[in-house]
Amino acid sequence: MGSLTKRVRSTRRLTLCAITASVVVLSSACTTTASDSSGAADSSDRGFLSAEDFATLQDNVKKATARPSFVAPGPPFDASAAKGKKVFVIPTASQLRQCDQIAKDVVALSQKVGMTGTYFQNSGGPAGWIPGMQQAVSQHYDAIVLVCGIDPNLMTPQVKAATQAGIAVIDSGLGDTSDGAKSDPLVTAQTNIPNAQSIRRAMDVAILDHRKEPFTAFLITSNEVPSSVVMEKAIRDEFARYCPKCVLKSTNVAVPDWGTKIQPAVSSALVSDPDIKVVVPIYDGMSAPTAAAIRASGRTDLKMYGCYGGTPEYILQMPKGYPMATNIGPSHLWRAYAVVDQMLRVLTGAGAVPADKAQDPERLFTMDNYQEVTSVPNDGFGAEFPAAYEKLWGLS
Template sequence: MKQIQRPPRRGRTATRAFGALATAAALTVLAACGGQGGSSNGSSAAADPAAVQKATDATTALSAPPTFGLTDADKVDPAGAAGKKLWIIDISSSIPLVQVSDAATTQALGLVGATVKTYDGKGSVTEYTRGIQAAIADKADVIALYAIDPNLVAGPIQAAADAGIKVVVVQYGDPGAQLPKNVAAQVTYPYTDAGAAMANFIVSDAKGAAVGVEFISASDVSNSKAIVGGFQDTLKAACPNCSLTVDDVPVADWQTKITTQVNSTLGSHPDIKYVVPVYDGMATFAVPAIKTSGKKDVKLVSFNATKSIMQNLKDGDTVAADVGSPQAWEGWALADQFIRIVGGNPPLEDEKVGLRMFTAQNIGRIDLSAPESTWYGVDYESGYKKLWGVGE
């Protein structure tokens, strides 16, 4: 796989926090998945039928409702959580998905007598630090960093550890990923699987045709690397003659650069049939670019399942598929880790928060006016209540 990378602008660096005010210029990687002579255009040869069927089967399986994966062996006594305090330092409290998760955590911990305080990090390392300092001063029992790379605030995390406060990271990396020093646990999604799911959909939807794909990554987001890896590895294995163009756009540049970047890439790569922003927050700016390009055969595939992108999918507009990451479920999972930690129990390595693929085949059965928690068809709330022995 040949890669050509445009160096970032001088004097600018990108942070790895989701929503951080990164100022690195976008870089472009042209990756030819098995193409001839290092070309990014690939070959016209179709994918192996067996690979297409495998991708189709994987897409169908992920389109079904996920299951609650924790069992009676994971039961925990919540008595130790009563009167305890969780501080959540959000990457940015203005992000709707963050609000959904925070509200779910607050609801869940209210059942066991614990309280939640949230702090708006405003996409700033300075604010993350202030939030951690405020939590320490307030004698928090646990501090959760929501979508914030803990490596950016190693000093404040050390201060929390010195004060006897445990730190949990949310959306850091794949389950089982090695955690940084002084981080007790994480709550996350299988990001590599999410990337693979998007690639599988494309191979299946294109019926194995050697299509061009633009993938828009965000290297300043810690979990982006896993998504990119899962996508690239799966696409290369299933469709070695597909061509892949990867454009990296830091979070701070999404609003100003994604639309222009997509327009430019579609103009210079006429073989592209799919645009894949790594997050729905990027898709908001990619959709207009696809529309203005006049290329009606270009589809968008994304990750997160935010309401606006899901509505676009339901309307049969530009979005062809969206891999959903249930935010309210994630909020309950954070509550579960909190209960375990403050009760002196080991945290779970994997809370097993599931994903669901949404496509034209199942979006018609989803009521987008209902809470996000209903879109996934799994009663995780009852599952956690059973584990905790409350509210039944």
Template sequence: MTRINPRAAAWAALLAGALALTSCASSQGTASNGGGNKDVSAAQKVLDEAQAKVTSFDFPKEPVAAPKDKLVVGIPCAYAAEGCKREVDTIAEAAKALGWRYQMIDPAGDPEKMRSAVRTAIQLKADGIFLGSIPSSVVKDDITKARAGGVKVVNMSEPADDGFADANTLYDHIKAGRWNAAYVTVTTQGAGKVISVNDPEFPSVVEWHQGFADGLKELCPGCQVVKDINFQIANLQTQVPSEFQATLQANPSVNAVWTAYDPVALSLSPVIKRSPQNGKITVVSQNGDAGALQAIKAGDQPFKATIGVSVEWQSYAAVDQMVRLFAGNLPANLKTVNVPEKLIDAKNVSSIPWDGDLDWKSTYLKLWKTS
């Protein structure tokens, strides 16, 4: 999430409260063979899996000695964005525990400043760079130069081509979208009339959308996407509410909405509450931002479910990768780590933000030998 807009202020304003961390044209969706399908048992099975408590994880098995006197740089998509801020703040916390020097460089959502931040890290003679929700296509050339100079790079959150970074910490976006589809299928009893509000600028969102669309085809043959609304991040507060309102008016049978990420879902809630469909629409999204979980827990919003990710867990997994890169022994099975995720609705909000259900922090700290 490539999700980029040159207007940094718009970027930061939208993404405040998002993970993240980040075409104006809309197109008619392809309809399924409507009519509903009361047998939603397959979707319910997927939903049970999606909402289950996380009870295990394949943590690294081997302890590793953490090298001393390292300088690491955290580059978030925009520090004003909740998810990106949490990513790099947690990197700072873990770096302190390891006795490393740490510096954060905030590009504030500006693509040129993202590239400049990488170049600054090289000039600082950083030993490692953590990219927090930075689209790989924006910084690819500068990251190539950094790695050629011996800088280790860990990419967080956003999908990237093989070879872009030394390691990646991600989560399964396709699965998350499929879980959204299962939730819509069950809540509409196989008769969803869906509006999709998508931001195809971001690779992660593209994957979420793919998982949702494919999941509906698989689990809900009686569901129908009545409209796909595509937007750019800078237009969230201007284009999206008005276009969404017009779409609701033109499609009074709509009973479900999928959105690209939590801030979109939150921005559409007032529009839905003012509409004749208020109380009849289920909104689903992903990120698990604190504001989203609070709204879902309150239960008085159309926003009913989101895919939660423990951003802090992801950052500790990224630091573990960096420790092993510095030590020269990152095994192939740890080059890409997918941290757990969970579909959260009002029934299973256990923490805000979601803590991942496991004590991952103590596990990683025990793995890192610092003396």
């Protein structure tokens, strides 16, 4: 009886030890995994990405989503010499919310330095811009600011007439900072923007989100807009570098057709290729009809990436079921400060900033930081830059 009791106790101890040992082994395994994920992710977590690429993409996204800090585009100068001068501001199309707001901000900032600013409302295209150019020349303005990449070559006679009349023509967003320092000879100065770099960061998020296996992405472009061509090339480059087995399909929809043609084009693409995992409307202005097509498909796994624009109204829809995973773009106010800075440098003889120098930052918004659009001043870009610019101009 006593030996039986001993055997039972011995068996219980053995069982207890075995369970304890198992728990310890499992715990250590879990600890090891947690340790790995905090350092280098294991290969199953990285999917098709190498450890180096995975870390690079994560770092890219982390930097792009962080709040930018101010970097002076050039040396300080005295902006008071521009006092009393007149500037005429033409947005690429007034219905594009960010561009329209940048143009209005340029007018307001010009008035802040003692200039007279005139905003010219138009519906886009040479037919919309040319009357503005002629008005500025006939009324002897000192500067014309073209906002959001108006191509001066589409109205060469008017731009030449302006510069020959001694009017400084400043083109904001005409080229990409990756183009190098070359400027369009038609204009007096230009401020380029990092479109290519921005859309790359949005694609980094798409690749990280779908890193389990190579996927198909569907791009919507508007090739008549120069930045669209630049951004499509950047997207293809980014995929070639980090996901060479991914497939990129695309459709080109002209700006006036966004309302009528994007939705059926995306719907048909989703039907013809169920493997599409990512939809990339290059501009956030394309996102409403794209979102409609995604909703109509009934696929809840599909999201929009890309969406260049930084329009706060779209970003704020992200937590409300709007299938937008990324939105990247400038702060309209910061961009306006950058343009006015360039204009003032030209008008006061301080010398224009080279075209390849990024003058205002862009910020990536995802589901992790969208709330900063409202919680942080200036649409998530902070309150530092206005004072910094005004100090640079000698106003404070």
